[in-house]
Amino acid sequence: MRVSYKWLKELVDIKDVSYEQLTSDFNAHIVEIDALSKLTEGTNxxxxxxxxxxxxxxxxxxxxxxxxxxxxxxxxxxxxxxxxxxxxxxxxxxxxxxxxxxxxxxxxxxxxxxxxxxxxxxxxxxxxxxxxxxxxxxxxxxxxxxxxxxxxxxLGLDDDIIELGLTPNRMDLLSMYGVANDVAAYYGTEVYKENSNLVESNKKTSEEVSVKIDTPNCLSYNARVIKNVTIKESPEFIKTRLMASGIRCINNVVDITNYILVLFGQPLHAFDQDKLGNSIVVRNAFENEKIVTLDDIERTLQPTDVVITNGQEIGCIGGVMGCSNTEVTNDTKNIVLEAAVFNLLSVRKTSARLGLRSESSVRFERGVDLNQTVDALNYAAYLLQRYADGTVLKDVVHEGVEKIDDKVIELSLQDVKKYLGIEIEKETFERILTNLGFGLDEFEENNYNVIVPNRRMDISIKADLIEELARMHGYDNLKMTLPAMQHVGELTVAQKRINLIRTTLSTLGLNEVVTYALVSKDYNQRFTTLHKPNQEEIELMHPMSEERSVLRKGLIPSILDVACYNSARKLTDLALFEIGSRYYKEQDSTKEEVVLSGLFSGKFNGNNWQGGRETVDFYLVKGIIENLVDHLGIQVKYQKMTNVDKDLHPGRCAEIKFQNEVVGYISALHPACQHDLDLQDTYVFEIVLTKILNSKSTITKFQSLVKKPTVVRDLALVMEKDVPVGDLIEAIQRTSKDCISKVEVFDLYESVQLGSKKSVAISIYFESDDNLTDEVISSKVNKILEMAESKYKATLRA
Amino acid sequence: MADLEMMLQSAQEEIKACSNQNELNEKKAYYLGKKSPLNDIMKQMATLSIEEKKELGQKVNAFKTKIEELISLRRTEIEQEKILEKLRNETIDVTMPGKVLQTGSIHPLNKVINELNSIFLGMGYNVAEGPEVEIDKYNFEMLNVPVGHPARDMQDSFYITEDTLLRTQTSSVQVRTLLEAKGKPIKIVCPGRVYRRDDDDATHSHQFMQIEGLVVDENITLSDLKGTLQLVVEKMFGSDRKIRFRPSFFPFTEPSVEVDVSCFKCGGKGCPICKKSGWIEILGAGMVHPNVLEMAGYDSTKMRGFAFGIGVERVTMLRYGIDDIRNFYTDDIRFLNQFKKGE
Known part of the structure; x- marks a missing residue:
């Protein structure tokens, strides 16, 4: 709503208030100001x-x-x-x-x-x-x-425009009188109504026009007839006030209807009486009924639309837009002026469907005060009499609801204190509510019936009145206290684990990213390793673009986008992770799973001058996941993946199992995929966290330190290349669970001489308070060698 | 006797000239070993009187002791020189870059969420969560936004079916929390992603983050809300920040307020950042609408509450001086690396 400062000053006594003070008070006590501007600029x-x-x-x-x-x-x-x-x-x-x-x-x-x-x-x-x-x-x-x-x-162009950022509830502020009312209420001054001196002719309106309402979506319909109007330019004051209100001037008749709309918030419609005829029937449109609106566009109507007809032809889509066939033109002589109130939902639907949002429809959608509809119509008739030289016929032809009763809401001083936490003095309480135009009936000491006029449709309960008191009294007068509650806050185990993952990975050198959950459909066709066949994609009904049309089933494609973005800017050394949801439908219920995904590309760690920077490889990624798993205090297993996604490297791909279920994977990108994306050596990982986050958390149990020194034995074992060393290590550990504290690989050697075999050098740490004599150790080593030979065909390197 | 004197003098010079332990060992062997020139002197012993023998014996012993001393002294000197040389050789340029282990960063939005969470945890709040794919009933209806309500205009939504959508506000978690608490007091914050049909530009994003707060108990007041938010703003933006409330509207709160914080750039005098007003809008809040409480089974005549919704992007942008919301979702690592510092 654009408020003309000059006009406002005519409507309410604010001569003692500076412009700066007024605008500041608007913000603090009435409604937010979106912008301040000037209609024109220039001095001298x-x-x-x-x-x-x-x-x-x-x-x-x-x-x-x-x-x-x-x-x-x-x-x-x-x-x-x-x-x-x-x-x-x-x-x-x-x-x-x-x-x-x-x-x-x-x-x-x-x-x-x-x-x-x-x-x-x-x-x-x-x-x-x-x-x-x-x-x-x-x-x-x-x-x-x-x-x-x-x-x-x-010229009246030296005006300041106060543009209000109206909230949907304050429909009353969509009119100059409404704004004037609130301003006057705050300053405790009067609103001046514009003078009207309507002189009606002897002929009755009802002799020329009849009204019939055939739809529940029209609450009230009032009509007047104005004869012999002269279509011409409007007087300057109407033109400048409309300009200040953001409305273009057309001719006196149209301008006057717009002037009333701005002043009262009541949209009017003027028909050319000679085109419309003498009877008005308001009804619902028929299915697919067609008409041409004022903008010369053919519209197809639906039964939810309200139309104003002459019994046969449609002259107007109620509350939304008139039709060309009854339009007021320069040749118009006689006018039927409509002041109606339509069901706000019906207008809202119609204007949304037809994409027609006008000054009228905006007001009808939010609610028009039916109790001043006739006043608005009468003032319009007066202006047409005065500025269009028209003759106004006697009386208003009216159908529908005549008046809406005031609301009565009970409110006590105690209620206000309970809500606001401060006391508002009785005198202040009464002054504020009275200034707002509310009636007060103190039926019991400090207990009131507050009578709220219909123009304040936003007020229906106690809390609404308390808000009126709070804003007018000033929010600056509130105290600052804290809730008196006995409540202890704590993060859940899962929340703590999420924090731990975030801290651990960022400390280990990864940058956390956040990407969009809405992606294009082809994203969900890629990196599908963790998707299960019964997990359907969730699709938006009306996406804004193909690019953001479905919810993602995995994070890797989005993280690859980030990698490509950076890599295109020569930022090729990347270590990224994201914690986000993946979404899918399963048996008609939607599921959201928290997923951890990441990507490594280019070089990692160290500085250049000592040659410390290493190219990322599978074992770096795995090592970081192992670190993370350690911090989380869980156990996972890695094993070679058999059914490898087409974008992953079949030889460098491990699935991660937690509690015997595959929850994630680590993999190199398939060289073809890497090439397509123009990336250097790139590895990705994705782990569904749900199960891990919710697994039982245990407290670290201290184990007493072994007093005897650790004995280390190194073995170099030769075996076929496809023997999984991870399994071998576990098997070694199992041979003497009680005293092997650690098994480490310290070298892997392959050569032409070795052919299809590899040599793996292993350190085995024996730790025990029992006496680990050479014989004991030797027998344990022998047991290991026997096991290695029989299970993995691994032999000691000669 | 003069021989001994002379011998001592030359020995002294020779020992001094030794530059390593081997040479010293050779000198020691020469002067004190079996082929020492002392032997020639000792051979004279037989011809001497007892007195003279005694004197010569003492002198020879003194000579030996002296030689030993000289050698040991030189030995220490050589060792020290060696250490000094080692130190000289080992001297490095300490201004060369260190061997830094790569560190990463937590995304600024999550940093701010963590920060806010910890402030609220300190005030006794729990951190609640809820689904992003939400039913219309929880996202709108039970928040006092029935079908056809004009407030739905403000937040055009991504619908998935007629009655499920991507939540437009974390307020949906309010409803879930109220339903679960079954009439009991509540004190939660709920951070999370939300979605609205906005074209992405410098200040809009179709996906963004909010932190919702909800406190419900018998004696909650609007002054409690103001005190709480004042504290949060002080912790987030500095202890000299002030807040103010302005009238506003949200369907699920009544009274509803817009909350401004005094400008951290100019302190309230007015500058381009606060558009000369001295204040910056940071969040919306209010007293929980009685309809919301009643719909969730609370007796609104007995229980009251306040709620607030903080736009995480907005707070993050203000806190760090970020001027384009798209930075958060583009994830340029030059951007991300600016947020390594602990706060």
Whole structure:
């Protein structure tokens, strides 16, 4: 809602309030201000008369004018094509500050110029308000404009615009009277109603028009007939006030309906009576009924739409837009003026479906105060009588609800204290509510029935009234206390684990990323290792784009996007992770699983000058996962994956098992995929965390330290290349569970001589408080060798 | 006798000239060993008187002791030189870069969520969670936003079916928490991702994060809300920050307020960051609407509550001076690496 400051000052007594104070109070007590602007800008611009106008001898478009300022005659060079002797114009004197700069005395192609004759563009008036004939030239004022006065002030264009950021509840602030009411309530002053002096003719409206409502979606319909109107320009005050309100002027009849809309918040519609006829029937549209609206577009209607008809033809889509067939044109003589109230949901549906959001529909959608509909209609009739020379027929033809009763809400001083935590004095309480126009009935000491007029449709319960008191009293008056509660806060085990994962991985050198959950469909077709066949994709009904049309079933494609983005910027050394959800449908219920995914690419760790930077490889990624698993205090198993996704490297891919279930994998990208994405050596991992996060958490159990020194035996074992060393290590450990504390691989050797075999060097750590004599150790080593030979065909390297 | 004197002098010079332990050992062997020139002197012993023998014996012994001393002294000197040389050789340029183990970073949005969580945990709140794919009933209806309500305009949503959608606000967790608590007091915050049909630009993102707060008990007041938020703002933005409430509207709170924090750049005098107002809008809040409480089975005449919703991106952008929301989802590592510092 754009509020004209000048108009507001006419409607409410705020002469003692500065503009700055007013706008600050709007924000603090009424509603947020979205923007402050000026209708026009420019200083030192006066009304002047062009006395003579001759062509500039040295230019094909400039004119030399002599201009009368009322006190002086100045020579001014003017480039406008439409400047002529005899015009009253806006003259910016030397020293005037315009949006385009400061006007100075000067010489233009050898001719002295003492100012500038202005166009409306030059004072920053929005071009949509500028009449066609002045779009390419200076503005010409009416002949009776007095010389020497401030031109913008004379034209009423020196206005400030307060643009309110209306919240959906405050439908009452969609009118100047509504805004004036709240402003007056805050300052404790009066609202001035605009004067009306309607003189009706003897002929009754009902003789010319009848109204019938055939739909529950029209609550009230009021009509007046105005005969013999003259279609012409509106008076200046209507034009400037409409401009300030953001509405373009058309002609006096249309402008007056818009003026009423802004002043009362009541949309009106004017029909050409000679085109509409004499009977009005309001009904629901038929299925697929077609009409052409004012904007010359054919519309297809539905039964949820309300239409105003003459019994046969549709003249208007109720509350939304009129039709060309009954439009008021320059030839219109007689008018039927409609002031109706429609069901807000019905208007909302219609305007949304047809994509027609107008000043009218916006107001109907939020609710129009039915109790002032007739007042608005009568004032419109008065304005048409006065500014369109019309004759207004007697009485209003009315159908539907006449009046909506005021609401009564019980409220006590105690209620207010309970809600706000501060006491509001009885006197303040009564003053605020009375100023807001609410009636008060103190039926018991400090207990009131508050009577709320219909125009405040947003108020229906106690809490609404308490809000009125709080905002008018001022939120700055609240105390600052903390809730008096006995509550202990704690993170859950799963939440702590998420934090731990985040800290661990970021400490180990990974950057956490956050990516979008909405992806394109082809993303869900890739990296599907963890998808199960019965997990269906979740798709949006109306996506904004193909790119963001489904919820992701995995995070890897999004993380690859991040890698590609960075890599394209020569940031090729990447270690990334994300904790996010994957989404799917399973037997018609939606599932969200927390997933940890990551990516390594390029080089990792260390500095360059010592040659410490290593190219990422499978074992780096696995090592970091092993670190993480250690920190989480869980056990997982890694094993070669058999059914490998097409984008993964079949030889460098391990699945991760937790509690005997595959929960994730680590893998190199398939070289083809890597090549397509233009990435260096890249590894990814993905782990579904649900089960891990919710697994039982145990407290570390201290084990007493072994007092005897550790005995280490190194073995070099030769075996076929495809023997999984991880299994062998576990098997070694199992041979003497009680005293082998650690088995470490310290070398892996392959060579031509070894052929299909590899040599693995292993350190075995024996730790025990029993006496580990050479014989004991030797027998344990022998047991290991026997096991290695029989199970893995691994032999001691010669 | 003069021989001994002379011998001592030359020995002294020779020992001094030794530059390593081997040479010293040779000198020791020469002067004190079996082929020592002393032997020639000792051979004279037989011809001397007892007195003279005694004197010569003493001198020879003194000579030997002296030689031993000189050698041991030189030995220590050589060792020290060796250490000094080792130290000289081992001297490095300590200004060369260290062997840094790679460290990563926590995403700034999660850093801020962690920070806020810890503030609220300290005040006795629990951290609640809820699904992102939500039913309409919890996202709208039970938050006092029935079908056709104009407030649905404010948050055009991503629907999946007629009655499920991507939650537009973490307030949906309010409903779930209220239903679960079955009339009991509540004190939670709920961080999470939410979705709205916005085109992505510098200030809008179709996916973003919120932290919802909800406190319900018998004596909760709007002043409690103000005190709580003042504390949070002080911890997030500095102890000299102030907050103010302005009238606003949310269907699920009444009264509803918009909360501003005094500008951290200018301190309230007015600057480009706060658009000359001295204040920056950071969150929306209010007293839980009685309808919301009643729909979840609470007696709204006995229990009241407050709720607030913090836009995590907004707070993060303000806290770190980030000017484009897309930075959070583009994940340029130059951006991410700026957030390594612990706070």
């Amino acid at each position: 611009i006066i009304v002047a008369k062009v006395l003579e106008c001759v062509d500039h001898p040295d230019s094909d478009h400039l004119h030399i004018t002599k201009v009368d300022t009322g006190s002086d005659v100045l020579q001014v060079v003017c480039g406008a094509p439409n400047v002529k002797a005899g015009q009253k114009v806006m003259l910016a004197l030397p020293g005037a500050v315009l949006p385009g700069g400061t006007i100075k005395k000067g010489v233009i192609r050898g001719v002295e110029s003492n100012g500038m004759i202005c166009s409306l563009q030059e004072v920053n008036l929005d071009s949509k308000y500028i009449p066609e004939e002045y779009k390419n030239g200076i503005y010409v004022l009416s002949e009776d404009a007095p010389l020497g006065v401030n031109a913008l002030e004379y």
